[in-house]
Amino acid sequence: MDAQTQAPKQGDAKREQGAKRARLYRMKTPTHLCPFGLKTLDLLKRQGFEVEDHPLTSREEIDAFKARENVKTTPQVYINDERIGGYEALRQHLGLHVPDPNAKTYRPVLTIFAIAFLIGLVVSWVAEGTLFAPRLPEYAIATAMVLLGLQKLQDVERFSTMFLNYDLLAQRQVRYGYVYPYAETLAGLLMLAGTLIWVAAPVALFIGTVGAVSVFKAVYIDKRELKCACVGGNTNVPLGFVSxxxxxxxxxMGLWMPLRMLMA
Incomplete structure (x- = not known):
């Protein structure tokens, strides 16, 4: 009987030693539910931790916790009574990737190109009954122009400031930086609709030519390392080949669209 009762106790001890336990203190007041607290709780559970969750439900509780633990922010995670820190510190502790907010990345512009291509497929299917219609490249490129223009139009002031770093015409005529997002969006919409090409084509040809010359000079002649304003003024996309x-x-597009209209 003793041996039978001893075995479960040994099994329980092994399970205790193997269990991953964590304590989490996070802000959860009637007026604010901390998103990083929720992300931290979710991450701990996905990593197999048994979480002792301690929501801090008032400003008094939050201030008292910070003073007691000598920390400035929440959430705070403790594993084996060792303070790990907040969400990003936990990711680092677990060996997971921690994004660098200042790192250069092409992801924003590549995402736009990918979505533009998918929208092009949809338009091609709806307009011509096939995914890979002859006009698919036009649909995709025109959509990309609209999406890129939309990114710039979210904050024209910030875009124009970044644009001035390298665009040759904007450096001579500052107002051009404010006009550019509208011109790009208009040209893309007209090309997508296949109408008023005599307006859209010259606009696309003009801004494309000025942009290409400006980027080539800044990157390949002057060898400057700059951020591209192509997806707005709040990204870390490097100015270079993609731009x-x-x-x-x-x-x-500015050359092809009129030519296609003439051949039709």
């Missing part, structure tokens, strides 16, 4: 490609594609 140049965007402008070259606009030039191609």
């Amino acid at each position: 140049l490609t965007e402008n070259l594609v606009m030039i191609a």
Whole structure:
């Protein structure tokens, strides 16, 4: 009988040793539910931790916790009574990737190009009954122009400031930086609709040519390392090949659309 009762106790001890336990203190007041607290709780559970969750439900509780633990922010995670820190500190502790907010990335502009291509497929299917219609490249590129213009239009002031770092025409005529987002969006919409090409094509050709020359000079002649304003003024997209490609594609559309209209 003793041996039978001893075995479960040993099993319980092994399970205790193998259990991953964590304590979490996070803000959860009637007026604010901390998103990083929720992300931290979710991450701990997904990593197999048994979480002792301590919501801080008032400003008094939050201030008292910060004073007691000598910390400035919440959430705070403790594993084996060792303070790990907040959400990003927990990710680092677990060996997970921690995004660098200042790191250069092409993801914003590549995402727009990918979504533009998918929208192009949809438009192609609806307009012509097939995914890969002859006009698919036009639909995708025109959509990309609209989406890129939309990004800039969210904060024209910030875009124009970043744009002045490298655009040759904007440096001579500052107001051009304010006009550019509207011109790009208008040209994209008209090309997508296949109408008023005599307006859309010259606009795309003009802004594409100025942009291509400006990017080429800044990157390949002056060797400057700058952020691109192509997806608005609040990103870390490097000025370079992708930015140049965007402008070259606009030039191609500005030349192709009138030519196609003449051949039709």
